[in-house]
Amino acid sequence: MHGIWTTDRIRAAEDRLLAITPDGALMRKAAFGVSVVAARMLADHTGAVAGRSVVLLVGAGNNGGDALWAGAFLRKRSAGVTAVLLNPERAHAEGLAALRRAGGRVVEAAEGPRWIERADLVIDGIVGLSARGSLRPDAAALVRRVVAPVLAIDLPSGVDPDTGAVEGDAVRASCTVTFGARKPVHALNPAWCGDVELVDIGLLPELGDPDLVRLDVGDVAAAWPVPGPDDDKYSQGVVGIAAGSATYPGAAVLATGAAALATSGMVRYAGSAADLVRARWPEVIATGSVTDAGRVQAWVVGPGIGTGGEGRSTLETVLGAGVPVCADADATTLIARVPEVLDARDPGTPLVLTPHAGEFARLMGDKPGADRVEAARAAAKKYDAVVLLKGHCTVVAEPGGRALVNTPRGSWPATAGSGDVLSGLVGSLLAVGLDPWLAAGAAAYVHSVAGEIASRGAPVPASALVDAIPDALRSVRSLAPRDV
Numbered sequence: 001m002h003g004i005w006t007t008d009r010i011r012a013a014e015d016r017l018l019a020i021t022p023d024g025a026l027m028r029k030a031a032f033g034v035s036v037v038a039a040r041m042l043a044d045h046t047g048a049v050a051g052r053s054v055v056l057l058v059g060a061g062n063n064g065g066d067a068l069w070a071g072a073f074l075r076k077r078s079a080g081v082t083a084v085l086l087n088p089e090r091a092h093a094e095g096l097a098a099l100r101r102a103g104g105r106v107v108e109a110a111e112g113p114r115w116i117e118r119a120d121l122v123i124d125g126i127v128g129l130s131a132r133g134s135l136r137p138d139a140a141a142l143v144r145r146v147v148a149p150v151l152a153i154d155l156p157s158g159v160d161p162d163t164g165a166v167e168g169d170a171v172r173a174s175c176t177v178t179f180g181a182r183k184p185v186h187a188l189n190p191a192w193c194g195d196v197e198l199v200d201i202g203l204l205p206e207l208g209d210p211d212l213v214r215l216d217v218g219d220v221a222a223a224w225p226v227p228g229p230d231d232d233k234y235s236q237g238v239v240g241i242a243a244g245s246a247t248y249p250g251a252a253v254l255a256t257g258a259a260a261l262a263t264s265g266m267v268r269y270a271g272s273a274a275d276l277v278r279a280r281w282p283e284v285i286a287t288g289s290v291t292d293a294g295r296v297q298a299w300v301v302g303p304g305i306g307t308g309g310e311g312r313s314t315l316e317t318v319l320g321a322g323v324p325v326c327a328d329a330d331a332t333t334l335i336a337r338v339p340e341v342l343d344a345r346d347p348g349t350p351l352v353l354t355p356h357a358g359e360f361a362r363l364m365g366d367k368p369g370a371d372r373v374e375a376a377r378a379a380a381k382k383y384d385a386v387v388l389l390k391g392h393c394t395v396v397a398e399p400g401g402r403a404l405v406n407t408p409r410g411s412w413p414a415t416a417g418s419g420d421v422l423s424g425l426v427g428s429l430l431a432v433g434l435d436p437w438l439a440a441g442a443a444a445y446v447h448s449v450a451g452e453i454a455s456r457g458a459p460v461p462a463s464a465l466v467d468a469i470p471d472a473l474r475s476v477r478s479l480a481p482r483d484v
């Protein structure tokens with residue numbers, strides 16, 4: 001698991017570390033890391049470092065100090081370096097002196113555009129951890145002139161460090177170099193950060209438990225069930241899928257297919273699309289209704305069931321079955337509109353809710369807003385459930401506050417029916433008895449790997465995502481650090 005810490009926590013840890021470190025040492029270490037990545041980017045994009053033109057956008061704080069020191073290190077590799085000072089009186093004094101000693105050029109903002117436009121690489125040292133709000137107009141005007149790749153220091157300026165939200169002008173980086181530990185912005189807004197590189201400045205021992213985590217491939221591989229010699233079709237958990245209706249039979253086929261491919265246990269289907277499901281997935285035991293579906297160890301309920309009386313009674317039956325439930329799509333809408341359906345929930349029954357932003361607004365009375373992690377936590381608390389908030393970055397939170405984020409690999413899964421596939425994956429993992437929070441996180445991970453494999457750079461329908469599940473699992477298992 002990769003830990004992620006909020007800026008308050010990072011700042012407190014940095015203060016402790018600063019107290020036991022010689023003056024300026026941390027910044028030079030951080031800036032040296034920036035210069036190494038900058039040199040690599042220059043070499044990759046232009047074939048050389050010496051003689052290439054680097055522009056530093058330098059703000060008033062230590063982020064600007066990092067940029068100035070990184071510029072000084074790049075001068076030692078014979079790059080041409082120009083610092084554009086947004087606030088000359090408050091520019092980091094030692095950094096400025098170091099850059100000048102190394103032969104760097106220093107200009108004020110008014111002179112900036114002509115250097116920025118001709119740069120081979122722009123380094124964003126406008127603002128870092130202390131960023132508040134989007135870029136101010138003077139900084140935004142300079143950033144608009146950039147054509148070269150941008151290397152952001154700590155985070156792309158103008159993007160909120162703790163939520164990743166972009167609410168106005170901001171830097172869009174090809175690469176971000178951060179220090180000590182990842183901050184929420186790096187997991188929640190990969191599109192604006194670009195590739196994220198972590199430079200170790202010895203902060204880890206000063207940090208306690210992370211505020212947020214990202215599962216890595218090893219976590220997912222270790223969590224995913226693998227049958228052993230003593231297993232049979234029942235021992236790995238039977239998942240029931242209550243999905244589909246006359247209007248939306250496809251949702252049933254997608255969710256059931258995902259479940260059939262996720263684990264090697266058994267899948268039952270209950271609903272009006274039984275014939276269609278059987279035709280596509282002959283191994284699934286399909287019946288017309290949840291009341292005569294037989295025993296399962298977890299239910300998925302909701303995709304395409306509709307929000308009428310029949311859907312409601314299906315949901316209530318499933319919630320009263322005493323096994324973990326993944327409530328998706330129409331089930332989330334029903335829960336929002338008719339909260340009494342939750343009275344049918346057996347006390348202690350684990351519940352996973354998987355809303356997209358619109359369903360979330362129904363459940364909570366408002367859209368998730370800029371802070372999606374807090375939004376998911378609030379919903380988890382309100383419904384005493386694990387909440388998987390879908391979107392480009394999926395957030396999974398549980399009532400106690402534990403939260404993870406799944407950073408996607410591209411946006412191709414933003415296609416109709418893709419959520420039905422995810423619900424089938426979640427259900428299979430609930431049926432094997434996995435911790436619901438981990439089940440939701442691992443399912444989101446494999447869902448995005450399947451999206452990447454299925455699309456290979458082109459749009460694909462959700463059924464192709466289902467077909468890619470075996471390759472996604474093979475890939476996860478082969479990339480895991482040890483054979484799990």
Ligand SMILES: NC(=O)C1=CN([C@@H]2O[C@H](COP(=O)(O)OP(=O)(O)OC[C@H]3O[C@@H](n4cnc5c(N)ncnc54)[C@H](O)[C@@H]3O)[C@@H](O)[C@H]2O)[C@@H](O)CC1
Nearest residue numbers: 027030061062063127128129130131132133134135136154
């Ligand atoms: N504390 C340390 O020892 C270390 C700090 N480091 C760097 O220090 C940074 C934090 O430095 P600071 O706390 O001095 O603050 P910043 O450099 O993040 O910000 C300083 C100033 O930027 C301005 N600002 C705020 N929001 C803005 C916006 N939206 N648009 C334009 N300007 C804005 C404000 O005037 C603020 O005072 C980190 O991000 C990191 O880059 C690194 O050198 C590692 C070591």
Ligand SMILES: Nc1ncnc2c1ncn2[C@@H]1O[C@H](COP(=O)(O)OP(=O)(O)O)[C@@H](O)[C@H]1O
Nearest residue numbers: 356390391392408411413414416417418419420
């Ligand atoms: N921009 C995006 N990038 C990556 N994944 C996305 C994006 N938008 C949506 N997704 C994922 O695609 C799925 C869409 O689910 P959902 O909105 O329920 O669609 P549907 O109801 O059509 O099945 C979710 O897993 C979500 O996280």
Ligand SMILES: [K+]
Nearest residue numbers: 124127153155
């Ligand atoms: K920055």
